[in-house]
Amino acid sequence: MKATEIPAFVIRRLPFRFEFNNNYFNDTFQGIPVGGYTQIFNKLLEGCEVRLNTDYFANREYFDDLAEKIVFTGQIDAFYNYRFGELDFRSLRFEHKLLAGVADFQGNAVVNYTEAEVSYTRCIEHKHFEFGQQPDTVITYEYSQKWERGAAPYYPINNSRNNALYAQYAALAAQNPNIIFGGRLAEYKYYDMHQIIENVLNMQI
Numbered sequence: 757m758k759a760t761e762i763p764a765f766v767i768r769r770l771p772f773r774f775e776f777n778n779n780y781f782n783d784t785f786q787g788i789p790v791g792g793y794t795q796i797f798n799k800l801l802e803g804c805e806v807r808l809n810t811d812y813f814a815n816r817e818y819f820d821d822l823a824e825k826i827v828f829t830g831q832i833d834a835f836y837n838y839r840f841g842e843l844d845f846r847s848l849r850f851e852h853k854l855l856a857g858v859a860d861f862q863g864n865a866v867v868n869y870t871e872a873e874v875s876y877t878r879c880i881e882h883k884h885f886e887f888g889q890q891p892d893t894v895i896t897y898e899y900s901q902k903w904e905r906g907a908a909p910y911y912p913i914n915n916s917r918n919n920a921l922y923a924q925y926a927a928l929a930a931q932n933p934n935i936i937f938g939g940r941l942a943e944y945k946y947y948d949m950h951q952i953i954e955n956v957l958n959m960q961i
């Protein structure tokens with residue numbers, strides 16, 4: 757949307773820079789864990805039973821019976837059958853391309869595109885996250901997409917309507933101490949990786 761249509765409380769969160777620093781974040785250390793996140797999660801979950809591609813809502817009673825306390829990281833409005841209404845999200849569409857014979861496409865892991873004339877919002881060149889030296893490269897264009905039920909909910913839209921709706925769900929959740937609602941979907945809040953990890957480490961269970 758046009759800058760003039762963006763609510764002031766959103767604009768206020770955007771950093772303005774009057775210099776040539778092309779980093780998006782100001783953190784001293786930036787990057788991903790060596791080998792990616794999969795390795796970390798594999799190690800953290802060693803010895804635990806893990807079931808992938810399993811929808812909690814498809815067999816709710818069964819999963820509720822498995823444990824006394826449950827950490828729920830899905831959408832909080834879905835958990836309560838959308839009884840107060842649906843929370844809005846932004847979704848994304850990804851377009852992947854293998855560029856055979858291209859060793860380096862853009863020289864960087866991430867390039868953001870902010871101009872209205874470009875239909876994608878960023879381009880990821882995956883090999884640069886780990887300084888890959890492969891002869892080919894894989895890139896991903898990211899397109900912003902309206903979210904509707906069934907699509908992947910990526911970014912919460914924390915405007916006053918959604919925040920008020922979330923507060924109603926959060927009040928219900930507070931009545932159920934055996935379910936811990938955690939993460940960006942259950943708390944309806946955007947988190948970066950370091951923030952969500954810190955949150956989990958500080959969580960009182």
Ligand SMILES: Cc1cc2nc3c(=O)[nH]c(=O)nc-3n(C[C@H](O)[C@H](O)[C@H](O)COP(=O)(O)OP(=O)(O)OC[C@H]3O[C@@H](n4cnc5c(N)ncnc54)[C@H](O)[C@@H]3O)c2cc1C
Pocket residue numbers: 810811812813829830831848910911938939940941947948949950952
């Ligand atoms: C496009 C995009 C780019 C990002 N880029 C960055 C970045 O550059 N740097 C950074 O620090 N952070 C980035 N983030 C944020 C980062 O991904 C999040 O901080 C992190 O994933 C949040 O962890 P989470 O546990 O809250 O949620 P998630 O990682 O989304 O975990 C929630 C889990 O719940 C599962 N789940 C949901 N519903 C159900 C259900 N009904 N049944 C069973 N399982 C269910 C999901 O499958 C998922 O595995 C980005 C996020 C997005 C969307």
